[in-house]
Amino acid sequence: MDRRSFLLGSAAIAVLAGLVLSRRLNISAPALAEDFEVTKTDAQWRAILSPAAFAVLRQEDTEPPGSSPLLNEHRTGNFHCAGCDLAVYASATKFDSHTGWPSFWEALPNAVGTKVDSSLLMTRTEVHCRRCGGHLGHVFDDGPPPTGKRHCINGVALTFRPVAA
Ligand SMILES: [Zn+2]
Numbered sequence: 001m002d003r004r005s006f007l008l009g010s011a012a013i014a015v016l017a018g019l020v021l022s023r024r025l026n027i028s029a030p031a032l033a034e035d036f037e038v039t040k041t042d043a044q045w046r047a048i049l050s051p052a053a054f055a056v057l058r059q060e061d062t063e064p065p066g067s068s069p070l071l072n073e074h075r076t077g078n079f080h081c082a083g084c085d086l087a088v089y090a091s092a093t094k095f096d097s098h099t100g101w102p103s104f105w106e107a108l109p110n111a112v113g114t115k116v117d118s119s120l121l122m123t124r125t126e127v128h129c130r131r132c133g134g135h136l137g138h139v140f141d142d143g144p145p146p147t148g149k150r151h152c153i154n155g156v157a158l159t160f161r162p163v164a165a
Contacts, residue, residue: 038084038132049083056154057083057134060117060126065100068155077162078108079153083134088112088158089151095144102158104151105143112151114139127151 045058055061070079078087079094079102088111089104097103110130117126117138125139136157143150 036131036133040132045083050156052156053082056157057081057129057132057136060119060135062137063101063154063156067100068102070102070155070158070160071100073102073160075160075162077160079104079158079160081129081132081134081136082157082159083129084132085159086111086129086131087161088129088136089153097143097150097152099152101137101152102155103143104153105145105147105149107151112136127153 042058046054049057052061052063056063073094074091076091078091079089080087087108089106090108093104093106095103095105107127112127113130113133115126115128117124127136127139128134129136134157135154137151137153140150140152141148
């Protein structure tokens, strides 16, 4: 092999590697490309969130089932994103799913976004805050009427604001 064909071969390999890489990047592009009104660096999020809330909201961790005090929250009011304080779920749509996670059959209008989550060898629908992108939980199709949806939400990603009676 002379120097010229070696260089051509190297160039071809580089182009192929670039194609493979760009294809991989394209797969995750929709989530990364999503624009959020509220954006902060990890350091800024850590400064305002508890370690547990940071792990869920910013790293898509899942809180231990049965751990959220909000499981027993039955007052009238709204549940807000713990990251940016956007109201995301209303108490009227909360139900007891017996899963150990606060569950809702519908989000408030224009409050959440979803994406396909293929982690843990499953295909699930991930749900996050529309305004800051904070991970809230997942949506399943085994919920009660009227939507048949079950928004399975980490309580640590929410704060509750009761409506004054
Ligand atoms: Zn938010």
